[in-house]
Amino acid sequence: MLADLMAGALSDARERELQRSLSQVEAAALAAPAPLDALSALAPADRVKIIAEVKRASPSRGQLADIPDPAQLAVSYEAGGASAISVLTEGRKFKGSLADLEEVRGAVSIPVLRKDFISTPYQVFEARAAGADLALLIVAGLDTKTLSELYTLIRELGMTALVETHRAEELEQALDLGAELIGVNARNLSTFELDRDLFGTLASQIPSGVIRVAESAVLAPADVAHYRAAGADVVLIGEALVTNDPILTLGEFLAV
Template sequence: MGTILDKIIAEKHTVVEELKTRKEELGTTVQNKPKYSFLNTLKSANTLSVIAEFKRASPSKGEINAKLDPTKQAGDYEQFGADAISVLTDTPFFKGTFEDLTKVRSAVELPILCKDFIIDPIQIDFAKHYGANLILLIVAALDDETLKNLYEYAIEKDLEVLVEVHNKEEAERAIALGASLIGVNNRNLKTFEVSLETTEKLASMIKKSGSFLVSESGIATTDDIRRVVEAGANAILVGETFMRSGNLEETLKQMKVSI
C-alpha cells in the first residue's frame, strides 16, 4: 500500500493530462500585476516573515473551513501583516483551485505562493498565468533530473521557488540545486505526522548554505514560534491555525516576532 504522498502524485499525473487539454486558457489575458518578490522581503526583514495560507481542507484534517471566501481571507491576511500568501490549488485532496489563486491575486499586493504537488512544467505555466510569484517544489516527490528541470523552468518564467524538504538527504539535494529558499516541512508527507524537531535538526545545514529557511506546518503557539526562531527560521508558513482562528488579527500579530 502506497503512502499518502504516493496517492497524491498518482492523482497529479491525471491532473497534468487534464491541464494539457486546457492550454488555450494560457493564451487569455489575466490581470497583470507588478512582480512581488518574497526573497526581497526576506532580505530586508528584521521580524519573522509569515506566509499565510488559504487552505480549505487537507488529507490529515479533512475539511478545515470550506466556507471562507479567498478574496476576504487574503485581504485580512494582508491587512493584519502577512508577508506573503500561499494558495492551495490541488483539488482532489485539498479542495483548492486556480480560481482561488486568481481571486487572491486580485485582492492583494503581496507575493503569492502556488502550493501544489508540481511534477510537470504545465503546472508552472498555469501557476504563473493565474498570478503566482512563487511555486513549491517538493523534493520527496521528484527525482534529481526532474527537480532541476522544473526549478530552472520556473526561474526562466521569472518565478521564485520554495524547495521543500523533510530530511537531511532532501536538504542536501535542495542545497546542491542552489535553492535560495528552502522550506522544511515539519509534516512527514508519507505519514502526515508532525514534529518541529524536523526544522531544529535541519536548520543549521540550510543556514550554512546561505539559503533562507521557511518552517512549514505544525506552528500554532508562541512556544512553537520560539522554537523555530531559535533554530534559525527566517519565515514560517501557517495555514490551519489561521483558517480556524476566531481572531485573525491577534493570531497573526503574535507571530511577527523579532529575529
C-alpha cells in the same frame, strides 16, 4: 500518501490540459504581469516573517474551514502583517483551486505562492498564468532530473521556487540546485507524522544567504518561537489562521 497526492494532482492537470493546451497556458503565463520579488519580501529581518495560507482542508485534519471568499481572507492576512500568501490549489484533498489563486492575486499586493504537488512544466505555467510569484517544489516527490528542470523553468519565468525538504539528503539536493528559499516540513508527507524538532536539526546545514522556512506544526505563538529560536527566517502557517481570527492570530505570532 505523497505518491497518491502527486499522482492525483498530475491526473487533474492532464484533465485541465484537455481544455486548455500547453501552448495556450504557456502563452498566458508569458503575457501575465511580472511576478513580485518574493526573495526580498521574505528576506531575513529582526522579526520572523509569515507566509499565511489559504487552506480549506488537509488529508491529515480533514475539513478545516469553508473559506467562501479566499480573496477576503488574503486581504485580512495582508492587513495582519503576513509577508506572503500561500494558496492551496490541490482539489482532491485540500479543496483548493487555481481560481482561488487568481482571486487572491487580484486582491493583495504581496507575493503569492502556488502550493500544490507540481511535477510538470504545465503546472508551472499554470501557476504563472494565474499570477503566482512562487511555486512549491517538493523534493521527495520528484526525481533529480525533473526537480532540476522545474526549478530552472520557475526561475526562467521570473518566479521563486520554494523547495521543500524533509531529510538531510533532500536538503543537499535543494542546495545543489542553488535554491535561495528552502522549506523544512515538519510533516512527513509519506506518513503524515509530525516532528517539530526536524527544522532545528536541518537548519544548521542551510548556509547563510538562503532563506529558511519552517513548515507545519504551528498552532500557537510558542511554536513560532520554537522555530525562530532554531533559525527560521519565515514560518508558513495555515490551520491556525483559518480556524481562528486571522488578524488577531497573526499579531500574536508576529509578536514572538
